[in-house]
Amino acid sequence: MTIRVLLAEDQTMFRGAMATLLGLEPDIEVVADVGRGDEVVSACEAFRPDLALLDIEMPGIDGLEAARRLAKAVPGTKVVIVTTFGRTGYLHAAMAAGAAGFLLKDAPVTELADAIRKVAAGQRVIDPSLAIAALSEGASPLTPRETDVLAAARGHGTIADIARQLYLSPGTVRNHLSAAIQKLGARTRTEAVEIAEQKGWLV
Amino acid sequence: MTIRVLLAEDQTMFRGAMATLLGLEPDIEVVADVGRGDEVVSACEAFRPDLALLDIEMPGIDGLEAARRLAKAVPGTKVVIVTTFGRTGYLHAAMAAGAAGFLLKDAPVTELADAIRKVAAGQRVIDPSLAIAALSEGASPLTPRETDVLAAARGHGTIADIARQLYLSPGTVRNHLSAAIQKLGARTRTEAVEIAEQKGWLV
DNA sequence: CTCCACCCGTGACGATCGTCATGGGTACGG
DNA sequence: CCGTACCCATGACGATCGTCACGGGTGGAG
Known part of the structure; x- marks a missing residue:
């Protein structure tokens, strides 16, 4: 059974590359790809993917806000955040938004496919180095x-x-x-x- | 005749995706890929690619400095800058460094393959929207x-x-x-x- | 040689910034 | 009820910042 994936990423070149590359995997199908955060929810309502791959930095609304809205609107779609910046606050916000996965673009491509399969199977996947940093750092001291x-x-x-x-x-x-x-x-x-x-x- | 390409890009996932994707083109071969700017020159000396695809933001030295050094060390290798940020100063610096191409990661993947072929054929390729901005803006007023x-x-x-x-x-x-x-x-x-x-x- | 642009420095002025002490208001938990 | 934490505000103080005027030095263009 193939895993149906939605891809949200503002860099056109990266988005296109990931779409074709993931499409080459036999058990993964990219059913839609968008370049803006505010298109995520409507696209997910239309295509009902098993899994949404969200970048954080995007025009419109960011990937974290998109994840929050997606959890309410289309709870059947699992969320994996894929971002450039290893900021622990991002990780916290993603977990609070109900994301099932959190990866860095620094990771190799194979790791992404693995993560997609694990998340689709019900597991949660978090970049290990970032998880350590987040645990050793704690939450924001700011009011x-x-x-x-x-x-x-x-x-x-x-x-x-x-x-x-x-x-x-x-x-x-x-x-x-x-x-x-x-x-x-x-x-x-x-x-x-x-x-x-x-x-x-x-x- | 295939075009031999070196890929320099610090985001592992993006680099891997581009490598496989470009490798699928029949007339393009990715002979090496590096994740740091200071590995560009030595890799080019070893593999003598026809063309080097350089990101700007990289650890070690940035892509512009790498292009400058490459022009001296391995003048046979043409340079194409591929970057996230459409800053006109980057474009100026790239031209001054002898780059033959300047693209944004916002462009579709097909455009990259086209640009590679054109540059390998001796042409120069510049993102058109950025070229306009650069011309209308002029150089830095700062000493x-x-x-x-x-x-x-x-x-x-x-x-x-x-x-x-x-x-x-x-x-x-x-x-x-x-x-x-x-x-x-x-x-x-x-x-x-x-x-x-x-x-x-x-x- | 004379202009001119740039570099480095000084001194002085008003505006802004960062710190502190203080106060009143609200909301929550013991 | 009382303590605590947070929010908003004010006033005052010294330090820093941004602007201006000024001078001396260098080097290239006319």
Whole structure:
């Protein structure tokens, strides 16, 4: 019995390559492939695949949000996240979203086919090195609001901008940022953003 | 006559997929594939491929630097840059490095095979949308030193850090940064870094 | 030689930032 | 009820940042 797979990935070249390559496997069939996160749910409703392979960085909505919506709309479709960045926060978010698998694009192709088969058989598959990192790191020390403010701090320059964007007093923004900076062991707003982003705590 | 190709790309999964996929083409043979930029030259010296497919973002040295070295060490090997980011500065740098082709991973796979054949036949291939953007944008307005300082400003937080790293007076760093901020139309050091990085002027 | 662009540095000014202390409001668990 | 944690806000302080004006040095183009 063949495993029916949906492929969501924004890099056209990579998506095409994976589609043909997975199609070569005798027990795997790629029934649809999309390049945007907001097309995942509707495509899954139409094709009812056994399994959805989701990238995280995508236009529209990201793969994690797509996974969350997919779990509600089409619970019969299992989710495997395949992403470039080994951020532990991504892994946490993926697990919370009900994903059954989490792989890095650094892994060899054979591992992907294996993972697809295992997940289709009901198992869960997680990149081992990332699992270790996630366990040794723990969750985010930031409060929800601190996370919001720090997330708003990437890109938009001054504190006044962030305050306007969040309908807050500039002083409050400064306090939240100050707390975040200390908790992350950074010395600058920019450093704090980098650290939190690299750990995936800003998703 | 088959075209002998070397593949340099750090994402294992993507590299493997491209290798098998290109190998399926009757007139293309992938003779070697590496995952680090600093392995490109030695691999090309060993295998003497007709063409090298280089990613830009790679551990070791990046694809542009690899292209520069390759042009000196193994001039018989033509270079095609394949990258994720459509930054015009990348395109300029690639042309200056003597690349014969420049493609985005957003393009379909068929386009890559076509490009390989055209480049092997002596033509040059450039992503058309990027070529337009590059022409309408012009070169970097930053002086060499401003570029250095701005490049050192990403990551390392305070001005004092940058000054130490570049053996400069903090005042000089501030002046260079101030000039860069104004030339780029930014309002913050961070904004300036983002803008310059996004255009590929920090390479 | 004279311009001109770039490099490095200084000093000074106002604006912004990061830290701290303090306060009031809300929500949850003991 | 009381303690605790979080949210929002304010005020004040020193440090840093971005801007400007200025000067001396180098090297290439006219």
